[in-house]
Amino acid sequence: MNILKNKKILLGITGGIAAYKCPELIRLLTQQGAIVRTVLTACAKNFVTIPTLQTLSNQPVYESVWDGMDSMAHIELSRWADIVLIAPTTANFIALLSHGFANDLLSTLCLATTSPIVIAPSMNQQMYLNNLTQSNLIKLKNNRFLIWGPGDGIQACGETGPGRMLEPEELLENIHQFFAPKIMQNKNIVITAGPTQEPLDPVRYLSNYSSGKMGYALAEAAFTAGANVTLISGPTDLTISNEIKKVEVLTAEEMHRAVFNHLDDCDIFISAAAVCDYKTDNVATSKIKKTDKTITITLTQNPDILKEAANYYPKIIRIGFAAETHNLLENAYKKLEDKNCHMIIANEVGKDKGFHSNDNQVSVITRNNNVHLKKAAKTEIAIQLIRLIHETFLREHSLAKC
Ligand code: C5P
Numbered sequence: 001m002n003i004l005k006n007k008k009i010l011l012g013i014t015g016g017i018a019a020y021k022c023p024e025l026i027r028l029l030t031q032q033g034a035i036v037r038t039v040l041t042a043c044a045k046n047f048v049t050i051p052t053l054q055t056l057s058n059q060p061v062y063e064s065v066w067d068g069m070d071s072m073a074h075i076e077l078s079r080w081a082d083i084v085l086i087a088p089t090t091a092n093f094i095a096l097l098s099h100g101f102a103n104d105l106l107s108t109l110c111l112a113t114t115s116p117i118v119i120a121p122s123m124n125q126q127m128y129l130n131n132l133t134q135s136n137l138i139k140l141k142n143n144r145f146l147i148w149g150p151g152d153g154i155q156a157c158g159e160t161g162p163g164r165m166l167e168p169e170e171l172l173e174n175i176h177q178f179f180a181p182k183i184m185q186n187k188n189i190v191i192t193a194g195p196t197q198e199p200l201d202p203v204r205y206l207s208n209y210s211s212g213k214m215g216y217a218l219a220e221a222a223f224t225a226g227a228n229v230t231l232i233s234g235p236t237d238l239t240i241s242n243e244i245k246k247v248e249v250l251t252a253e254e255m256h257r258a259v260f261n262h263l264d265d266c267d268i269f270i271s272a273a274a275v276c277d278y279k280t281d282n283v284a285t286s287k288i289k290k291t292d293k294t295i296t297i298t299l300t301q302n303p304d305i306l307k308e309a310a311n312y313y314p315k316i317i318r319i320g321f322a323a324e325t326h327n328l329l330e331n332a333y334k335k336l337e338d339k340n341c342h343m344i345i346a347n348e349v350g351k352d353k354g355f356h357s358n359d360n361q362v363s364v365i366t367r368n369n370n371v372h373l374k375k376a377a378k379t380e381i382a383i384q385l386i387r388l389i390h391e392t393f394l395r396e397h398s399l400a401k402c
Pocket of ligand 1: 304
């Protein structure tokens with residue numbers, strides 16, 4: 001089933017250079033069966049032409065409150081749309097919206113509509129970072145606007161920083177997720193992500209190469225699927241949606257404590273963190289100096305968070321990860337038993353896969369099934385995993401009722 005089939009998308013285009021990407025966005029949306037009507041601000045017409053938008057959408061393009069048969073285009077369109085997506089949204093338009101102005105068709109219909117409104121900010125990085133723009137964005141967020149992006153990188157003006165409109169493919173993916181059924185509604189999901197750091201002395205630690213990308217992608221996918229998500233994260237440089245509760249930890253012991261503080265009303269626990277198995281016995285209080293050719297550091301085992309969760313919270317659906325360099329499936333099946341969990345997501349660690357990469361390739365192992373997900377972006381893999389985890393949740397709960 002195509003989720004976007006016959007979905008009515010009102011695309012608002014404001015006057016930013018990223019408007020040149022809108023024809024491509026319309027093409028992607030209409031290819032999926034969506035009906036796209038476009039509203040342009042006066043300035044947007046400097047960047048993109050009406051015939052192009054009309055041809056690609058095969059729908060009328062609007063530019064004034066006086067468009068439409070009964071001169072009520074703003075009301076007609078505000079009722080028609082399943083979603084209003086304003087891409088690109090300039091700093092000026094963000095300011096207009098946050099103050100409730102209605103001085104053209106797009107701003108007027110935004111006041112009139114009861115449909116969700118999404119903005120995809122697009123502007124020079126200083127304009128984006130300006131306190132006024134930031135406080136306008138907060139105001140919009142607190143008034144039910146959804147904000148997608150911006151991306152970070154090289155800008156049309158030659159500067160580098162935050163303010164790039166999300167790419168059409170990314171906007172399409174977000175719209176997909178927006179309309180996808182909320183299969184995890186009312187579920188409380190706890191997810192761990194990233195590495196842990198085990199201090200050796202005040203300036204050194206033991207850790208691993210985990211970037212946290214898989215766990216963060218799972219947190220976003222679970223949230224989009226309707227779950228209440230708590231993300232317990234080791235040190236990473238990643239950010240997460242404001243609506244997701246994030247608890248930051250450093251060591252395995254801190255992660256252990258944070259997880260167990262959140263398991264009482266948890267339905268699903270996803271242990272995606274690369275928790276260090278060992279920590280130093282005694283953390284040196286001053287820097288370890290270079291003296292002998294070799295030194296010995298004694299390590300002791302950290303608590304196994306996932307395994308303990310199975311002992312203390314057997315009713316929670318528990319999902320583990322296995323990052324392996326060899327004997328992937330054999331090790332994964334062993335882990336399924338050892339850690340007594342419902343699913344192990346086994347990923348090969350290697351070139352372009354696993355730790356730091358944006359892509360992953362995983363085998364999903366349960367007691368009665370083994371599904372291979374082919375190589376894809378971690379954000380895409382995360383969506384597929386949340387579906388499979390939901391199926392496992394339903395199966396386990398129906399078994400429990402038997
Ligand atoms: O024990 P191992 O690291 O091989 O297994 C990986 C899985 O176990 C991952 O899901 C990881 O989050 C979890 N784990 C844990 N506590 C540890 C080590 C790993 O929960 N101390």
